[in-house]
Amino acid sequence: MKLSLLACILIAAGLNTAVVAAQQAEHAQAAVEPEHQHDHNYQHDHEHDRDDDDMPTLGAHVHGHAVLTLILEGNEMQLAFQAAAQSIVGFEHKPNTAEQHQEVAAAIAVFNQGGWFTLNADANCELVVAEASTDLTEMQANKGHADFYANYQLLCQRPARLTELQLPVFNLVPALEKIDVQWIVNGQQGAARTTLTNSTVRLR
Numbered sequence: 001m002k003l004s005l006l007a008c009i010l011i012a013a014g015l016n017t018a019v020v021a022a023q024q025a026e027h028a029q030a031a032v033e034p035e036h037q038h039d040h041n042y043q044h045d046h047e048h049d050r051d052d053d054d055m056p057t058l059g060a061h062v063h064g065h066a067v068l069t070l071i072l073e074g075n076e077m078q079l080a081f082q083a084a085a086q087s088i089v090g091f092e093h094k095p096n097t098a099e100q101h102q103e104v105a106a107a108i109a110v111f112n113q114g115g116w117f118t119l120n121a122d123a124n125c126e127l128v129v130a131e132a133s134t135d136l137t138e139m140q141a142n143k144g145h146a147d148f149y150a151n152y153q154l155l156c157q158r159p160a161r162l163t164e165l166q167l168p169v170f171n172l173v174p175a176l177e178k179i180d181v182q183w184i185v186n187g188q189q190g191a192a193r194t195t196l197t198n199s200t201v202r203l204r
């Protein structure tokens, strides 16, 4: 959800026009400051992160958390995953070292392969489209927060037998602590919070 990032920046910019604590003003300024501020921002990464966490919670952006939506209609399934980039690659600034570029590329590769989730084999679902992306590769400057997205389309030969979603992603991405899963399977809906030790969702 790119809106949540945008809303976050807009709110920060709005606060800047009111009388606010110096820290918040500094954050808002950092969000729109051009390139010459980069080094300064990086030096203050930790402090900066704490400021960001104090902002009002908007949408899904919580470090360590992700949201996953599964929708099955007839044979067609759509999966939408969104997480704070911090939860996936461990940072939220524009990658600036070879290692950080590698981290981002590796994460996108993992999510494009789709092996981070499995459905019970009976349903015979096949991945048709996988599309992973992140704000990290698009940001012109360090804007404080960035998200990671992955969207999928699957075709299920026996959708009536779909009963279970498993999330081995917790083994692949250690910084990810929780995924809130919402599902709609042919009109029936449910929700579950998953973690490393509780990574199976019953879909019926």
Ligand SMILES: [Zn+2]
Pocket (backbone or CB within 6 Å): 052, 061, 063, 084, 085, 086, 092, 144, 145, 146
């Ligand atoms: Zn963040």
